[in-house]
Amino acid sequence: MTTTSETRAARLEDEPLRLAGPRPGFARGTLLSIRDIYAHRELLGLLVRREIRAKYKDSTLGFFWSLAKPLAMLLVYYIAIGKFLGAEASPRNPGGIPQFAIFIFTGLTAWQLFSDIVIGSTGSIVANAGLIKKVYLPREVFPLSVLGSSLFNFTIQLSILVGATAVVGGFPLGGRWLYFPLALGVLIIFATAVGMFLAAVNVYLRDIQYLVEILLMVLFWASPIVYSWALVHDRVAGTLFEQLYLLNPMTQVIIGFQNVFWVAGDGQLVPEHMGRSLAITLGVSVCLLWLSQRTFARLQSNFAQEL
Incomplete structure (x- = not known):
């Protein structure tokens, strides 16, 4: 009697050989690649869950550490930098930044x-070399799995940020x-385009x-x-x-985030037509993602x- 694994192996043997190279046609090739990724969506989901589980493998507290790190960061910025180093605005320091902890945690x-x-996408292909050398699958699923696990961590950190704004009275x-x-659209699409190309x-x-x-270290200090x-x-x-400076997509993204969550910053100087700039950058990022995928x-x- 054949087992499930033997049945799957037989099906794989019946599959025709497929080239791993680019599909013909710039637009048609992109469409075929998207269909291929969609056909492997279950595998993509498994890879995302693997990325998340691997982060807390052999950890007793597991998911708790996803909350502990951003909470500790928020407290450090509030106490050490905001209060002790005087970065936060106060009657004694009117030149400081109001609600400094929210300001910096938003960025x-x-x-x-x-x-x-x-960073995760750049090393994703090399890290999965064993799987790539054994079976055919759309290689784009590896940087996309990094995107999925990163969004999971981002959701946790964002929930802490939103909670902190409510605590300080600036929801x-x-x-x-x-x-x-x-x-967020500019951030995700631009980062995915860069990550896929670098992968x-x-x-x-x-x-x-x-x-x-x-x-990335240089870009960090080139962003507000x-x-x-x-x-x-x-x-x-x-x-x-x-x-x-304003052409830097991350500058626009961070100012956009600050406009949303840093309520105490209302009245602070903001670049003109910020919404229009973000919309234009979003369109450019989509084009970059398309070019990045075709290069990939x-x-x-x-x-x-x-490998």
Whole structure:
């Protein structure tokens, strides 16, 4: 009597051989790739759950650590930097940032998602070399599984951020939430585009993963996370540097997040037409994701040999 595993093996043997290279046609090839990924959606779901479980493997408290780390970060910024170092605005320090802990935690919540997607995606193909060399499957599922697990962690951190705004009496309400889908859309699509491209290149140039960490460190300080946009504007207003600074997608995303969650920052200086800028960047990010996927598709045919 045949077992379930033997039946599955027989089915795999009956499957026709398929090329791992790009599908013909720029638009048609993209459509076929999307269909292929959708056909393997159950596998993608399994990979996402594997990524989440692996993070807390052999941990006694498990899911608790997902809450503990962002909570500890929030307390550190509130006490150590906001109070002791005087970063938070107060009667004695009117030049500080109001509700500094919410301000910086908002930026870090967005940045952490971006960093997790880019770093995790960059090493995702190399980390799954054993599976890639054994069976055919759309290789895009590996960076996409990183996206899924990163969104899980982001949801936890975001819930803590929203809870913190309620505790300090600054819960966001009204039309400010319109910025959230735009900023989150830019973040996810732009990060996925960058991560998918780097995942493919990293197979051929393993130094990429180390270069990415350095570039992310530079980009972190080139975004208004630990300092406000008003501070940058005061020093470079009307210059080319200001325009270049605002072209950084993560600058737009973080300012968008701050417009939503940092209620105490109402009245602070905000770049003009921020919503329109986010909408344009969202369109550009979609185009970048398309180009990134086509580049990934062209490079994936030799993944198994390189790995």
